[in-house]
Amino acid sequence: MKLGSKLAFGASILVLGAAGTAAAQDDDTLRQSTVTVTGSAIAGTPEDAALPVDVLTAGDLKIEGSPSITELIRNLGVSSGVDGQTNQFASNGLEGTSNVNLRGLGPARTLVLINGRRQTVHPYAIGEQAQLFVDTNMIPSAAVGRIEVLKDGAAAIYGSDAIAGVVNFITRDDLSGFEIGGDYSTFDGTDGDYNINAAYGLQGDNWSWVTSVGYNFRNEVPLLEKDWAILPYEDNPVGGWSSLSNPGYYVPLGVVNGAIGAISGPVLDSGCTDVGGTVVGTCRFQFTQFDNLVEEEERYQVFSEYNRTFANGVDFHLEGLYGFSDVPSWKTSPSYPPQVLTNQVVPGSHPGLQQYMADNPGAFPAGTLAALYIGRSFGWGGFPGTNNGPQEGFRTYESYRLAGDLTGQWSNGVTWDTALSWSTTEGERITNDTYINGLTIALQGFGLCGDANTGAVPAGAVPGQGGCEYYNPFSNAIQAGAINGNANPQYNPALANSAALADWMTDGVGTVVTTDLLVWDASVSGISNVQTSGGSVGWAAGVQVRREGYEVDPNEVTDLTVNPGPGGTGPFSFLAGTTPADRDQTIYAVFGELQVPLFEDVDMQFAVRYEDYGGEVGSTFDPKVAGKWQVNDQLALRGSAQTSFRGPTLNQLDGVATTLQFVSAASAFKAVDQFGNPELSPESAFSFNIGGLYDNLNGFTASIDYYNFDFSDPIIVEDQADIVGAAVAAINAGDTENPIISRITFTDNNDDGINQANEIARIRTNIVNGPDIKTSGIDLRAEQVWDMGASEFSIGGEATYIIEYDVDDFEIEGVLIAGGDRVGQFNRSNFSRSLPQWKGNFFANWAMGNHNVRGVMRHVDSYDDERAAAARGGVGAEIDSQTTFDAFYTYRADAFDLGLSVVNITDEDPPFAAFDLNYDPYTHNPFGRTFKVSVTTRFGG
Incomplete structure (x- = not known):
């Protein structure tokens, strides 16, 4: 029509x-x-x-x-x-x-x-x-x-x-x-x-x-100030409850058929409820208690x-x-959950593991040589160095605008107008996350003395000695629950994590992004000699030229061209880097x-x-x-x-951005990578x-x-929920060649050769029409x-x-x-x-x-x-x-x-x-x- x-x-x-x-x-x-x-x-x-x-x-x-x-x-x-x-x-x-x-x-x-x-x-x-x-x-x-x-x-x-x-x-x-x-x-x-x-x-x-x-x-205004904002798990299981907690849970590793493998099912840390967690399958951690409403x-x-x-x-x-x-x-959670869990191994020599086994006989089966750690690096104990509270970041934005115009009228009654305007905004965001390699080597006892970014360990370094520290993921490192204040009966001050170690393990994922706009306008308008039954016809005509700019400047640890990390998405456990x-x-x-x-x-x-x-x-x-x-x-x-x-705006035509979104199938927040598209209409x-x-x-x-x-x-970003739902359905139907499965990075912790929903690591979405x-x-x-x-x-x-x-x-x-x-x-x-x-x-x-x-x-x-x-x-x-x-x-x-x-x-x-x-x-x-x-x-x- x-x-x-x-x-x-x-x-x-x-x-x-x-x-x-x-x-x-x-x-x-x-x-x-x-x-x-x-x-x-x-x-x-x-x-x-x-x-x-x-x-x-x-x-x-x-x-x-x-x-x-x-x-x-x-x-x-x-x-x-x-x-x-x-x-x-x-x-x-x-x-x-x-x-x-x-x-x-x-x-x-x-x-x-x-x-x-x-x-x-x-x-x-x-x-x-x-x-x-x-x-x-x-x-x-x-x-x-x-x-x-x-x-x-x-x-x-x-x-x-x-x-x-x-x-x-x-x-x-x-x-x-x-x-x-x-x-x-x-x-x-x-x-x-x-x-x-x-x-x-x-x-x-x-x-x-x-x-x-x-x-x-x-x-x-902390969320804790509003009684409706923090609810028990049974009242709202998706109300900030994560299945990956601190203390977390552990898969005992030992010799299986001549190779290292899992020798039993997961072992939950017995201190979970003492420090504020809720046991529902795993030790559930409610991260929103560390967040603010305002x-x-x-x-x-x-x-x-x-x-x-x-x-x-x-x-x-x-x-x-x-x-x-x-x-x-x-303010945010003391730490984010890791996307890939397979390299977080607690060796048998770890003093936290040894103390935990001594305090909890029979918790780990005989033959345990190490344990795969599944959880957050910091949680119910809070983030050391911030009064055992949340992790902190910042956001700053600065805008400038200058605009001017001239308007006049010629002798024939035609009005003219010309304008030039310029505006720019610079934003900087810092959000802290845990180094993948830093957590790995800290579990091995090389915290502080190794390189958290690359995972390099100095020659001759001895675990836990000479300036090297262990990161202890067990509840015996937590003095009291950061939210409920309850004393932890298994706390051992000699095994606590230091503020210096926490700072070493984490860093700021940060960018400075600048937009600018320069616009020139010119128009003329007036009343014509054309008459209709109601009067004279008015008219206007004009031109406009706009120049849009968009610049992304990541800091060194966030810059993928400098620090691609062990998986190509950056050196951090949860947040992706950018280019x-x-x-x-x-x-x-x-x-x-x-x-x-x-x-x-x-x-x-x-x-x-x-x-x-x-x-x-x-x-x-x-x-x-x-x-x-x-x-x-x-x-x-x-x-x-x-x-x-x-x-399409410049951020939509190119580049990669990452957001944190709750993935229902995994019952957890996951990193969702968004890819720009130069072919947008x-x-x-x-x-x-x-x-x-x-x-x-x-x-x-x-x-x-x-x-x-x-x-x-x-112009939209494809829904991660649609991608995950379709991929899981394809897997359950045995359609493992379906191309939508390639949109998801899985980690196969059960070693069963089957991609499970709870093994989702990252999700790729595209910006499309x-x-x-x-x-x-x-x-x-x-x-x-x-x-x-x-x-x-x-x-x-x-x-x-x-x-x-x-x-x-x-x-x-x-x-x-x-x-x-x-x-x-x-x-x-x-x-x-x-x-x-x-x-x-x-x-x-x-x-x-x-x-x-x-x-x-x-x-x-x-x-x-x-x-x-x-x-x-x-x-x-x-x-x-x-x-x-x-x-x-x-x-x-x-x-x-x-x-x-x-x-x-x-x-x-x-x-x-x-x-x-x-x-x-x-x-x-x-x-x-x-x-x-x-x-x-x-x-x-």
Whole structure:
């Protein structure tokens, strides 16, 4: 069907996505007037044009307690599967960042702009999707005047990435004087979070200069502070419980048929339960007890802009941004489990083994000469050197932005605009892991004196002597349980592992990754002499050139070109190394747009864009058509239809990245290697929106919108769950030649010649163009306002209902992977995010003079955990719905603002989910009842 025949007029309304429109105020600085420009390149486009745009002003946000950008985006009904909470188990190394995910299509498919111009992406991708995104945490909230959310494809105007829509952060340029403010929030288990913001503005006759700064601090919150976050094994077997523990278990080795082999089944360490473990087949270790719900974060932000109108009428705009985000002490498990276990042999001469056998007669069978150690290098005893606590790493991100533009008008009335913007972000991540060779030789007594990286041992070195130390994996090395504090009756201080040995055995797997973006834009627009029944036709045309850069600089021990390690994936037991990269690409684009007032009450928009990536990626051509029909004074209809696209990013075209993911078949986290693909095609979508807007002209407004996205060739990372499931099924069926089995590296510990699920070591996934996706839904909104003279009262609400999110079947290595409708699912077994069928926000607001009182009810629908019972530990078949209530009070005077908030008044816990943290971090707020106070004062101006 042709694009033109698919177009239907539709309608939407400019609403506060979080909780409806704020009540009007006498002070228009609280409720700013807005002029929407997002969605069109034609100067002067009215805010009631034919596109579904939500506008959230600074005043709107203030009467909802001045939420952080992360909180704001999470609450939007059109958002699903948002990163933002610190959570290493869902967001894979993205601590300290935040993003936008409209329609659940993925954060990389929502284009984020600052003052209508692009910003470089964050250097680290979402691991399970290999998607790069703009980190909204780098934008200081004090600089934001309004946020415009276009819930529609917009590639014809903006180019790549605008598949699901556009979020445009518009900064304040009208401040005069000095403004300083701050807020403090607290909930059970935290020492509190606080933000300090300041802004100073100068206004001249033909110029302005406004500078905003922000400082944010979040205190660390251990998971142990929340009783729902740490559950016994029987309540949630997948809630952070690992079968590889410390103390671990051992396979006795002796002489079998003239060779060394296993002489009995595994032997569990008798000290397992004494130090906190749970015996279920093996000694289960709950690593999440060492993790945090919130990491300590510190962030600095500066934004400054200068505007001037020259004598010839040319407008000049210059802006700069600096952001620094630091997660200085990121906490994780004391150690990760090894991927390959066969070389971890405890010799018979090991003093820890000898002492254990003496204390536990008969534990090891007669003839034991050594033992194969299966477990973590550090666990229930904690990591020596950090007060026997977790391992620590860090993440730091630093962003710069400089953008300027010139805008003017020629004598013939044509407006011209040219802009140049540059932005860059550098990120550094360090995550500690254990050296493969270091653990091997330390078990042999050559810890500290040997080379942990290469495994080389000095000539003449004697195990356990002359500066050499044994690593002792037995419980007699653990003084007390690091979590429960219980004394270990078999502890022997002479056999304890030293902090120096722990530091020698581990090192930081680290990279410095830098992204940069240079964009030149030029456009012209005006009103033509062409007349229609409704007036003159407006037009715009422009060009854009973008240069994207992506550089990966691993440290020496992480660099596979320097340290390939014993298996080619690096020298560490769990985390893979990476290779250096320095890539760039230049994209060229041209676009055109027409605004056609067909009749007095019918307006149309037509736009096209051609964008060329060059090379194997190629080019795309995308049209758009939109229209609005003002049926009468009370009813308007509007709609749009367009194609949109997203080209592959540089991290997707090449290289290898590794993430840690829970592999259900192995009941453990495993390393998943993701390989880039230079043959990727751009992903594309056809979408349309139709709806209606009603205003009874007596305080009641309502809207309904139907949206539909038909998404082709989405760039995805193949699901490791699909690969593992297909490979295990092939093995069980005797189809050992199936090529999908080659995607998995096994370690055959049972020496039975059969690859078992519990012998999975690593999994290879590829970045590919995946199955087509079709999603549709309905946005609803209604509000009634009563003007009572001295005060105003309003009630209303908004909700989004997802009708379908249907994913086609596709193949991996010739194996059919079933798709299906993913609405109402947790989607932990596939590349999608959580998709509750509907979310809604309902509010009541009372405004009287300087006072504003607001109550909000938020509801998230229940949804299913689609995984088989075994994959979710037999628990959590359904994730319950959640309803919370918030209350806000705002007082505003000429020079002073006060805000008081209580979020989640009834202190509702997040619904249980069969996940490491026992809740769904993409959907629910885990903090409970939260109190917040905010104060702002102004001087001068």
